[in-house]
Amino acid sequence: MYSEHAFSYYSVVVLVVAYSVMGAGKRTQKVSALDALNDSSLAINNPFTPFRVCETTKSDDEGPFYKVYAPIYKMEDLENVGRIEVCKTNVTYGRLLLNGTIRQSSYENPCGKPVRAMVEVWQANSHGLYSDVSWSSGDYTCRARLITGSDGFYSFATQYPGRYRYNMTGPFRPAHVHFRITPLDDNYEATGNSLITALYFHPDIFLRPNDGCTFCRSNEPSLGIYASNKRDLTTLEGTWDVLLA
Structure with a gap:
């Protein structure tokens, strides 16, 4: 028969173990930033990885020398x-x-x-x-x-x-x-x-x-x-x- 203090102690242990298991699960899902860069789906779909940011190419002035119908x-x-x-x-x-x-x-x-x-x-x-x-x-x-x-x-x-x-x-x-x-x-x-x-x-x-x-x-x-x-x-x-x- 467990006392109230014993119950609290074992509850804490269970919570710690559960948290550790969850943490281990997160660690197994964690992917390096390099992997995320090589596979953008990882960065998008996996909440435990850094989001991949890619910069779009910027525009620039067309200038006065553009001409249509080039070969x-x-x-x-x-x-x-x-x-x-x-x-x-x-x-x-x-x-x-x-x-x-x-x-x-x-x-x-x-x-x-x-x-x-x-x-x-x-x-x-x-x-x-x-x-x-x-x-x-x-x-x-x-x-x-x-x-x-x-x-x-x-x-x-x-x-x-x-x-x-x-x-x-x-x-x-x-x-x-x-x-x-x-x-x-x-x-x-x-x-x-x-x-x-x-x-x-x-x-x-x-x-x-x-x-x-x-x-x-x-x-x-x-x-x-x-x-x-x-x-x-x-x-x-x-x-x-x-x-x-």
Whole structure:
């Protein structure tokens, strides 16, 4: 026969044991932050893991040099056409090789999944000059529209873009490539708004606050990469993955 004190003691023991078992259960369900980063479903569905936060790619100014109806290339045809060249490259100019994956963010998967997209690209050539932007001109130098597969992957070769003065007398603009990215369905119809943005390269002395364009976002972390020489001294290579909101 237990006394009142004995009952209280054993009740506490039972509660402690139960709490320990529950704690052990929580520990078995706990996943490292690295695992959560590798599997966003863990971070979303498991209440014992840190919520994964992925930053969507920010927009940037379109600028005055966008031109519609640039040549179209399908990434699925890459094996047939070889490397896609936005600006024709040769040994005289610094060559830039870019690739990346377009992802679409959602509430269920904030870090996104690959999505088919149209990736429009335009830029200045190595001398800092854009091709004719008038609609009557058939000059589409350094302009292209890339259609990715369902894996969202794009890649192209181009010239490393030259710097130019924003208003002829002011500071230079940093080297950059303009992008307009539109998610597509399997019928190549747009499924959302286009992201108008730009890619910049570190290090560059003309990134903000030294950018000749005072309202452009050349210091935005999601818009910058470090390109490196991997195969020769005149070729820079970089990867820029885009997360659409």
